[in-house]
Amino acid sequence: MSLDIIDVEKRYLNRASGTTINALNGVSIKVELGQTLGIVGESGCGKSTLARAVVGLEVPSAGSITWDGAVIDNKAKDRLKSHHSQVQLVFQDPYSSLNPRQQIENSIAEAIEVHGLVAKDKITDRVTELLVMVGLDPDLRNRYPHQLSGGQRQRVCIARALSAEPKLLVLDEPVSALDVSVRAEVMNLLIDLRKNLGLTYIFISHDLAMIRYISDVIAVMYLGKIVEFGTWEEIIENPVHPYTKALIAAMPDHSIIGDPAMLARTLEGEVPDPVNLPSGCSFHSRCVLAVPSCSTNAPTLRDISNGHLVACSEV
């Protein structure tokens, strides 16, 4: 069983201006069962669009996403429901992803009912079990979301996602909205759940430190493409693509202190507009290694050693 993402493209048409936003521009990646894939990139790189496509909230404009041999699109409602019993999404903001007028017990029970996984009279027990599983006191079941802290709310969202007994959990910036002192707890919880339930994760974040901490393999995205892919040690210790190198250098680091040289500019300019993609390599306009051919030839991912893939002609 695996998730196969093959040449996925996603374009959004802006009807008002008649322009097209190129969110994903040919992404291929395979996620093996039991593996955690970390996807890192800055805003607009397409990481959240990819997450939404994996759970069927977006339909690719081209290419295919296949889970366990079945293509994921929204053509058949039933197919999507069975897909959601195996693949679930946890959003960044636990404040807006829970119904403010619903007690958390009902939020979780609703998911259980939809998938018909537990007999009606056993639902209460199952909710208790799920709350304990994510480290919450079952007595919180009758609370409303506003009565919980951010960390507790994110735990409820994780419990709700787990209620469908999924195999794959897509986590879109799950700790970014939380206070620093509670992030570690939620990260530890995710690592425990992965081990105890044998889960597969796609962990999406702009925070390379968190990606480094949880991932088996890491994909670095830039303007809707994967520019580098490899094991976490390879990507962090031995980055090859100039963009990955810049990202790692820009990671706020508390292990080096009081050195203003740490604030040296690592990357000039900003991410280009996804409406007008640069020709050739989409990174060439900011790249320190760029040569004239980079503005005409788009590099494809090539294997430089044991599955470490990089899309750059100059390394």
Add this chain to the structure above:
Amino acid sequence: MSKPLLSVSGLGISTVQDPRSLVNSVSFEIMPGEAVGVVGESGSGKTLTALSILGLLPRGVAVAGGSIVFNDIDLTKANPETMRNLRGSDISMVYQDPMTALNPVMKLGRQLLEVIESHEKLDYNSVARVEAALREVGIPQVERAMESYPHEFSGGMRQRVMIAMALLLSPKLLIADEPTTALDVTIQQQILALVSEQRRKRDMSMLWITHDLGVVANLVDRLIVMYAGNIVEAGTVQEIFTNPQHPYTHGLLSSLPSRTDKSRKRLTSIPGVPQKPWLVGNTCAFAPRCFKATGECTASAPKLVGTLEKSVACFHPMGDK
């Protein structure tokens, strides 16, 4: 030793009606040319402390005690006229979200000229001054930028405009409230480099507020750690990062994933959630989450004691390594 540029002492901030204490007896100093960071989580009182310096506390919240002395003027007692003269010229501020801090329906050139206009008379030189300020923060095609609206710029560029605006009248103190939180990491790095460079060039004092310890590690000279409306620890960045004394600071630092740890050992977490400042009472605010807490910690509140280089408010500090 020179005299501090800003001296906050015993500052308390609370709601006006049904008084709830939000910031509790906060004292610190900023020397001329010094950069001080304030680190804390949401609700720790870091933003309110900054806003009170500018006299910009939100409606319903007011200074309840203590003093804020800037250049021999107590800002808590200053009249609105004095405050208006100080704001934007001697003390200026950069906010977290440039989209809401800039006027969306006014051209940028006009907005920057307004800063000069509110403190001095505009003259034939003013436009050139604004253009030079924009050039200095790395805005390309300055003449065109002057005629543009905020929405025509990216988040990073808008934050550069905010910085240009804050630096326009060469303030003695720049207050920055999480100005890079909404930005991507590579853009954050650009902004930090820009601010650091400008501060050194102008020998300007700075108060930098953040929740991200990594951001301030190489940006400021001294650090203040706030928790539930109190300063729990203060000292040089070197001391705070390498030898944290308060269990909260220690916990925060060890909860961050290390960049070098190959074994990816379990993150140390702090159990529980921060207390509401007004519920703390006369105890240590961190006691309910602290692994070192004893009866002493809930019997009275520890005072911040020590030197400018290193001080801590704790009955059972971590001790030297």
